Amino acid sequence: MNVNLTTIGERAKAASYALASAGTMVKNRALQEMYEAFYKNSGKIAAANAQDLLIAKGSGMSDAMLDRLTFDVRRIEKSADAIQEIIALPDPVGRVTGGSTHANGMTIEKVTVPLGVIGVIFESRPNVTIDAAALCLKAGNAVILRGGKEAIQTNVAIVAVMREALARVGLPSDCVQLVEDTTRESALEMMRLNRYIDVLIPRGGAGLIRSVMENASVPVIETGTGNCHIYVDENADIAMAAEIVCNAKLSRPSVCNAAESLILHEKVARWALPIIAERLRKKNVEIFGDEIACRIMKDITPATEEDWGKEYLDYKISVKVVKSLDEAIRHINKYSSHHSEAIITQSYDSAEKFLALIDSAAVYVNASTRFTDGGEFGFGAEIGISTQKLHARGPVGLPELVTQKYLIRGKGQIRT
Numbered sequence: 001m002n003v004n005l006t007t008i009g010e011r012a013k014a015a016s017y018a019l020a021s022a023g024t025m026v027k028n029r030a031l032q033e034m035y036e037a038f039y040k041n042s043g044k045i046a047a048a049n050a051q052d053l054l055i056a057k058g059s060g061m062s063d064a065m066l067d068r069l070t071f072d073v074r075r076i077e078k079s080a081d082a083i084q085e086i087i088a089l090p091d092p093v094g095r096v097t098g099g100s101t102h103a104n105g106m107t108i109e110k111v112t113v114p115l116g117v118i119g120v121i122f123e124s125r126p127n128v129t130i131d132a133a134a135l136c137l138k139a140g141n142a143v144i145l146r147g148g149k150e151a152i153q154t155n156v157a158i159v160a161v162m163r164e165a166l167a168r169v170g171l172p173s174d175c176v177q178l179v180e181d182t183t184r185e186s187a188l189e190m191m192r193l194n195r196y197i198d199v200l201i202p203r204g205g206a207g208l209i210r211s212v213m214e215n216a217s218v219p220v221i222e223t224g225t226g227n228c229h230i231y232v233d234e235n236a237d238i239a240m241a242a243e244i245v246c247n248a249k250l251s252r253p254s255v256c257n258a259a260e261s262l263i264l265h266e267k268v269a270r271w272a273l274p275i276i277a278e279r280l281r282k283k284n285v286e287i288f289g290d291e292i293a294c295r296i297m298k299d300i301t302p303a304t305e306e307d308w309g310k311e312y313l314d315y316k317i318s319v320k321v322v323k324s325l326d327e328a329i330r331h332i333n334k335y336s337s338h339h340s341e342a343i344i345t346q347s348y349d350s351a352e353k354f355l356a357l358i359d360s361a362a363v364y365v366n367a368s369t370r371f372t373d374g375g376e377f378g379f380g381a382e383i384g385i386s387t388q389k390l391h392a393r394g395p396v397g398l399p400e401l402v403t404q405k406y407l408i409r410g411k412g413q414i415r416t
Helices: 005-020 024-040 042-058 063-069 073-088 127-138 149-168 184-191 206-215 238-250 266-281 291-296 325-335 348-357
Strands: 096-101 107-114 117-122 142-146 176-178 199-203 228-232 259-265 286-289 316-322 340-344 362-365 402-409
Touching: 005 107, 005 117, 005 142, 005 176, 005 184, 024 042, 024 073, 024 127, 024 149, 042 063, 042 073, 042 149, 073 127, 117 127, 117 184, 117 206, 127 142, 127 149, 127 176, 127 199, 142 184, 149 176, 184 206, 199 206, 228 238, 228 266, 228 325, 238 259, 238 266, 238 340, 259 266, 259 325, 266 286, 266 291, 266 316, 286 291, 291 316, 316 325, 325 348, 340 348, 348 362
Parallel strands: 117 142, 117 199, 142 176, 228 259, 228 340, 259 316, 286 316, 340 362
Antiparallel strands: 096 107, 107 402
């Protein structure tokens, strides 16, 4: 049942005040109820997801995007398990991060507090619904979720389970709400709901991110697209490089930490590219290369300028051959979405220079970009990967979902 956004905002704001005074024990009990409820209701949620998948297949959605949308029992239980990890994490609310005593005797404390109401606009990955709501709850925030039309039946089923769990422990069910209107108009209205939403977090493709950044009047934590690069240095172990590139491209090509661009030093390109390309093509990956890459392998499609900055989210990859590490760094910093980049090298100096000069949220040496994930980083889960520098960068987990305020205690002091 659709409810207008003003009403949703009013309910969320009221719920946020009740949640702000809830202690860690109450919040963890609610999360435990959710964990158990997802296991009990996994079949019901999977059935709702099957309806979404049927519609998506009929509309011609690509295999990679269908994988992104799929939320079967195994994935539901994996998301539920992430809630257990969130329960085990320290409560980010109420930490004293600074303080002093004024000359007149007043005490001043700087403490962490919830942001209030968080809005999350996202696309077709149903696990985001669970991760976002669970993280917001642990950090003491009410959340308004607005997913894409492709996953609406799944999201309705998920949120119903979460709201029932909240009610069972005496917390307002409106701590978690779903915007069921999936029109563009509802997204635009949500972006301007300043009176009720304290911060907005978009998670999705380039079009969604751009729309939010251009239209939102609510403060935004930008979780960017993932045009992730892997650079194979002249000192690289090529067998290792092939393994990492294939993992980063093939394990889940529809996610933001998948590799989209391969850069090769010219000293290794002639023999490294055929080895890596052969493995990629076993999964029918389409390769778009620069002039040198096309000379090395005649069947590579010539790349356009657009390819260097593109997040494919598909079985596609661009290839650039460079003369030096410096050229690779310049190319990455120019075209990257500042999400995750990796260097494959046996040179300590090259690795340290890459780590220092690449301007991205996560920078790897000899490892797959697929590790950029809240769970892998020990955060239990994350709402997204922030590619901005204020107020968060990298995986947005519990520490990024609180703000600070000052508590001043006096005994009648006045300023003279």
